[in-house]
Amino acid sequence: MEKDLEDAGILLELAVEEADADTTQEAADQIHELGRRIHQFSLNTMLDGDDDANNAILSINAGAGGTEAQDWAEMLFRMYLRWVESKGFKSNVIDFQPGDEAGIKSVTFTVTGQFAYGYLKSESGVHRLVRISPFNASGKRHTSFASVFVYPELDNEIAIDVDDKDLRIDVFRASGAGGQHVNKTSSAVRITHLPTGIVVQCQQEKSQHRNKDMAMKVLKARLYEAEKRKQDERLQEIHDGKDDIAWGSQIRSYVLHPYQMVKDHRIGLDVGNVNSVLDGDIDVFIEGVLLSGKA
Structure with missing residues (x-):
């Protein structure tokens, strides 16, 4: 990108010297494209978490307030589905609880696509809607809440690859109870997995080869268990973060009355085109939070 910037600068200098409008436009196009690449590169450097490249599982739950909140939850669901489509990702609903009169009480769906979790993790939190209620004949302004929570989809198929260079294998003579020798050859095997210390x-077997095979099976089982425990702890950490999601700590407000604005409270970003946002145009918030380091 540095080289391309240098080339575009040289091209622009030549265009100015020769007052060549076509070359000026060519240089401008190159710089514009370079700006897009730098922006994407900046985003990619922020998507470096352990689970950022994974698919996402997204849950939306209506807050207190009955039909109003349930309608708002459905609006958010539509917003995220539109965003998923715009990215070329895939979605699949795995749980859907319809509202009593309108909207939804809760919905959980998967989002499949590269860095789906990395992008969507910043959407976890409380989303607040202010509008004139369509369910109230008196036309009063109403505030509704819904919570969004995003998990990474973890691969249950844990592949255990053991590299020979990570192993220290010691052989020794097996001994039975009381220290008596079971055999006179070094058939017992001890395997140390250096990265984990396991x-x-x-x-038990007379053959060193069979003892080694059995020890490797036990080692792989213990490595699998350790990896599974790490996955469970990671999900628990993410789940424990839900405790911070209280109804008074919204991350974003969507105001339809008395003025129109969407405000992300974490980065102080205001957008006036509410309809566009509710149609899934939320990249400006997702990217803004990512680049601020507050994701």
């Missing part, structure tokens, strides 16, 4: 050994 140690397993087997001395």
Whole structure:
């Protein structure tokens, strides 16, 4: 990108010297495209979390307030589906609880696409809507809340690849109870997995080869268990973050009356085109939060 910027600068200098409008436009196009690439590069550097490249699981729950809140939850659901379509991602509803009269009480769906979780994780929080109620004949202004929570989709298929260079294998003579020798050859095997410090050994078989095979099976089982525990702890950490989502701590407000504006409270960003946002144009908020480092 540095090289391309230098080339575009040289092209622009030549265009100015020769007062060549076509070349000036060519240089401007190159700089515009470079700006887009730099912006994307900046985003990619922020998507470096352990789970950012994963698919996402997104849940929307209506807050207190009955039909008003349930209608708002459905509006948010539509907004995210539109965003998913605009990205070329795929969605799949896995749980849907319709509202009593309108809207939805809750919905959970998966979003499949590269960096889906990395992009959507910043949407977790309380979303607040202010509007004239369509369900109230007196036409009073009403505030509704819905919570959004985003999990990474974790791969249940944990592949355990053991690299030989990560292993220290020791052989020794097996011994039975009371210290008596079971055999006179070094058939027992101890395997130490250096990265994790896990140690397993087997001395039940007379063959060193069979003891090694059995020890490797035990090692892989213990590595699998350790990885599974890490996954569970990671999900628990993410889940514990829900405690911060209280009805008074909204991340974004969508105001339809008495004026129109969407405001992200974390980065102080205001957007006037509410309809566009509710149609899924939320990249400006997602990217703004990512680039601020507050995701």
